[in-house]
Amino acid sequence: MFKLFKNFTRSRSNEKSISSLSEEQLDALINFIANIIFTQKQLIVNQNGGSLPENATDEWSIGYVYGVVDTSFQVSNISMDSSSAELIKQVYNRTFGNNKGSEFFNTANICASIFAEDMEFTQGCKAGHYDVIENINSEEAIKLSWWRHILQNNSVMTATSI
Numbered sequence: 001m002f003k004l005f006k007n008f009t010r011s012r013s014n015e016k017s018i019s020s021l022s023e024e025q026l027d028a029l030i031n032f033i034a035n036i037i038f039t040q041k042q043l044i045v046n047q048n049g050g051s052l053p054e055n056a057t058d059e060w061s062i063g064y065v066y067g068v069v070d071t072s073f074q075v076s077n078i079s080m081d082s083s084s085a086e087l088i089k090q091v092y093n094r095t096f097g098n099n100k101g102s103e104f105f106n107t108a109n110i111c112a113s114i115f116a117e118d119m120e121f122t123q124g125c126k127a128g129h130y131d132v133i134e135n136i137n138s139e140e141a142i143k144l145s146w147w148r149h150i151l152q153n154n155s156v157m158t159a160t161s162i
Contacts, residue, residue: 016078063108065128075136
C-alpha cells in the first residue's frame, strides 16, 4: 500500500523544499498522509451520524494531525518552508473544514512552537508520529490512534457502534 512512499523516503538524502518534489513524489506524500488521516476521519464521521464529534477537534486531535504531517515530512527529508506550510494548512482544511481548519492550523503552529507546554497537543503529536512510523515499517492495516482517542473520549460513540 505504501510502497511508492517507502521508496520515496529511502531515496531522499538531502532535505529539500516540497516545491522541488516531482509530481509523483508529491502525490505519494499526499496519499500517504491522506490514508492515515482520512481513513480515520471517515470511520469517525460514519459512527457519529455524519459529522465529527466535538472531541475530534480537541488539542490532542490537532496535535495528532500535526504529528502525522510533520513526521511524514521528516522521514521524507522535506524542509518546513512556505510551500510545506501551505500543504499542512490544506490537510487541516480537508480534515476539519475551511474555517476550523485554518483556526486549528494556527493553533498547531503556536503549540508546535511551545511544544512541551501543551501536554494534550504533545500526546497527539506523539501518536501521529507513532502511526506514521508504524505504517512505514508494517504491512498491516493503518494504525487508528485518532479514531481510538475519539472512541475513548466520546460518550456517544461506543465500541458497540463499530
